[in-house]
Amino acid sequence: MKSTKLAIPYIIWIFIFTIVPVFLLINYAFSTNTGSFTIDNFSRFFSPLYIGILMRSFYMAFWSTIICFIIAYPVAYILSTKEFKNRNVLILLFIVPMWMNFLVRTYAWLFILGNNGVLNIFLGFLGFPQIRLLFTDAAVLIGLVYTFLPFMIFPIYSSLSKIDYKIVEGAQDLGANSFYVMLKIIFPLSLPGIASGLTMVFMPAVATFLVSNILGGGGYMLIGNLIEQQFMIVGNRHFGSAISLILLALILVFNMLISTLIREEETN
Amino acid sequence: MKNIIEIKNLHKSFGIEDILGKINLDIKENEFLTILGPSGCGKTTLLRIIAGFETATSGNILFGGKDLLIFPPHKRNINTVFQSYALFPHMNVEENIAFALKIKKENKDIIKEKVTKMLNLVNLNGFEKRRVRQLSGGQQQRVAIARALINEPKVLLLDEPLGALDLKLRKEMQIELKNMQKSLGITFIYVTHDQEEALTMSDTIVVMNKGEILQKGTAEDIYNEPLSAFVADFIGTSNILPGQMEKDFEVYIQGVKFHCIDKMPDTKDVDVVIRPEDVEISKNADKFPLKGEVINVVFFGVHYEMIVKVEDTLWKVHSTVMTKPGEIVGIDVSKELIHIMRR
Numbered sequence: 001m002k003s004t005k006l007a008i009p010y011i012i013w014i015f016i017f018t019i020v021p022v023f024l025l026i027n028y029a030f031s032t033n034t035g036s037f038t039i040d041n042f043s044r045f046f047s048p049l050y051i052g053i054l055m056r057s058f059y060m061a062f063w064s065t066i067i068c069f070i071i072a073y074p075v076a077y078i079l080s081t082k083e084f085k086n087r088n089v090l091i092l093l094f095i096v097p098m099w100m101n102f103l104v105r106t107y108a109w110l111f112i113l114g115n116n117g118v119l120n121i122f123l124g125f126l127g128f129p130q131i132r133l134l135f136t137d138a139a140v141l142i143g144l145v146y147t148f149l150p151f152m153i154f155p156i157y158s159s160l161s162k163i164d165y166k167i168v169e170g171a172q173d174l175g176a177n178s179f180y181v182m183l184k185i186i187f188p189l190s191l192p193g194i195a196s197g198l199t200m201v202f203m204p205a206v207a208t209f210l211v212s213n214i215l216g217g218g219g220y221m222l223i224g225n226l227i228e229q230q231f232m233i234v235g236n237r238h239f240g241s242a243i244s245l246i247l248l249a250l251i252l253v254f255n256m257l258i259s260t261l262i263r264e265e266e267t268n
Numbered sequence: 269m270k271n272i273i274e275i276k277n278l279h280k281s282f283g284i285e286d287i288l289g290k291i292n293l294d295i296k297e298n299e300f301l302t303i304l305g306p307s308g309c310g311k312t313t314l315l316r317i318i319a320g321f322e323t324a325t326s327g328n329i330l331f332g333g334k335d336l337l338i339f340p341p342h343k344r345n346i347n348t349v350f351q352s353y354a355l356f357p358h359m360n361v362e363e364n365i366a367f368a369l370k371i372k373k374e375n376k377d378i379i380k381e382k383v384t385k386m387l388n389l390v391n392l393n394g395f396e397k398r399r400v401r402q403l404s405g406g407q408q409q410r411v412a413i414a415r416a417l418i419n420e421p422k423v424l425l426l427d428e429p430l431g432a433l434d435l436k437l438r439k440e441m442q443i444e445l446k447n448m449q450k451s452l453g454i455t456f457i458y459v460t461h462d463q464e465e466a467l468t469m470s471d472t473i474v475v476m477n478k479g480e481i482l483q484k485g486t487a488e489d490i491y492n493e494p495l496s497a498f499v500a501d502f503i504g505t506s507n508i509l510p511g512q513m514e515k516d517f518e519v520y521i522q523g524v525k526f527h528c529i530d531k532m533p534d535t536k537d538v539d540v541v542i543r544p545e546d547v548e549i550s551k552n553a554d555k556f557p558l559k560g561e562v563i564n565v566v567f568f569g570v571h572y573e574m575i576v577k578v579e580d581t582l583w584k585v586h587s588t589v590m591t592k593p594g595e596i597v598g599i600d601v602s603k604e605l606i607h608i609m610r611r
Contacts, residue, residue: 166350166354172341
């Protein structure tokens with residue numbers, strides 16, 4: 001009885017800030033300015049222009065997730081090994097940037113990647129030609145990877161550190177070398193962490209608009225920017241809502257796909 | 269019998285703390301050897317050095333006459349049954365057992381045949397596809413044994429493998445393990461702190477304390493002829509009483525003369541070991557050499573365990589004679605049941 005009472009504030013919170021907005025979105029997406037029912041907002045989206053933006057968003061989110069994973073797995077693994085002595089220092093290094101404002105962090109990249117930025121000064125110092133990075137896909141990708149990397153590291157780290165080291169010893173005892181231990185024991189047992197890492201990076205990355213706005217430049221358009229533009233600049237909340245719903249549906253599908261893939265891998 | 273493992277001057281320390289002194293131990297082929305000792309005595313460390321999970325600070329181990337310590341664990345023809353079983357939670361029973369053979373890239377038919385053989389050995393036919401989390405503790409234990417034996421190791425290490433099982437299952441598994449060891453002809457090195465387990469199964473028992481081997485011998489040797497008070501105390505719930513000897517075959521216990529069958533050692537003061545079940549008591553106290561007051565009585569099924577206070581010394585007695593606390597009883601011990609140790 002007591003425990004259900006404690007949940008009431010949370011339920012109210014969820015209702016006001018999640019359930020109600022979703023219904024508002026649905027309401028706007030299926031209506032016109034005059035309030036009559038329509039599916040035009042959806043059919044409008046299926047034009048080469050908008051589909052192109054959607055594809056680009058998925059493309060960027062996909063690669064930033066992959067790069068995050070490639071960087072995060074070894075880091076998480078090193079963090080989880082008990083021989084590693086400076087664990088807390090390294091964890092702190094990943095956490096401290098998260099204490100800083102997200103916008104400030106992203107703006108910092110402007111100064112690093114800009115034509116006269118830190119990176120190019122450094123390259124010039126070494127005698128290399130300057131490269132144009134800012135306002136390209138590469139800059140947005142770097143920004144996305146930087147922003148979402150901790151969301152990949154921590155779930156993987158948490159599932160790796162839950163693995164009982166005796167299991168690893170058991171495998172070694174039966175003749176497994178370190179490669180085989182990694183392939184057949186550690187990797188499969190860290191799959192739940194990988195799954196949540198993938199979703200925790202992919203979902204916000206696909207819907208991002210701030211990173212792409214700052215590091216991609218004014219004309220850079222991802223699905224998040226498109227939604228923002230519809231609400232804030234064009235003022236067409238009906239079309240904006242429809243795009244939001246489409247994105248929501250796609251993310252749900254992606255989420256289900258990952259969890260079924262992981263579950264299959266676990267039972268095999 | 270040839271020696272399969274020869275441990276020579278093996279020493280292990282962590283910083284300034286010595287975990288193992290200088291261990292010297294020969295283990296024979298097909299021997300069931302139990303390393304017995306209290307927790308923290310170094311027995312598990314010794315086992316982990318043999319398996320390859322710990323390094324020795326100095327000393328050497330020969331395995332079949334060849335240096336063992338230079339090989340990593342996965343290259344030693346020695347397998348381990350872990351205390352916590354260490355089964356692979358993401359694999360079913362069959363995959364767990366077949367693990368070692370799959371690493372060797374063994375032919376599929378051979379793997380299947382051997383897995384079936386192992387499942388027969390540990391009485392788990394029909395459990396192939398079960399997930400290990402769905403198994404009871406006893407069944408997980410059997411999978412762990414099958415998994416370790418499928419490689420046909422020359423030596424099997426067992427680290428308190430029955431510790432997590434209930435009493436009845438533990439007794440059954442003790443007998444099964446002993447039978448398995450005999451029929452397979454594999455050397456078992458078994459680590460336990462349970463003296464009863466050690467006595468039931470072992471060909472040879474090694475008693476360890478504080479990183480040193482105190483005594484090595486058959487179960488009977490260790491039980492009947494403990495070399496030190498520690499061994500006597502650890503191997504059974506013994507009475508260890510101070511005694512004095514003036515000449516051979518005569519010992520004074522609490523000032524009363526008893527006959528015994530041991531010669532006088534080089535010192536006058538001795539420890540006298542008398543097992544609780546060897547103490548005779550009588551309600552007719554005056555007929556017996558010692559008398560004392562019953563302090564406490566516990567019913568154990570087959571017998572009563574009572575504590576008898578003789579002057580200021582407590583005796584533990586197992587007897588079928590029923591007494592009550594406060595009663596005065598007489599105590600006697602026949603001479604062949606008195607065991608003398610040098611102090």
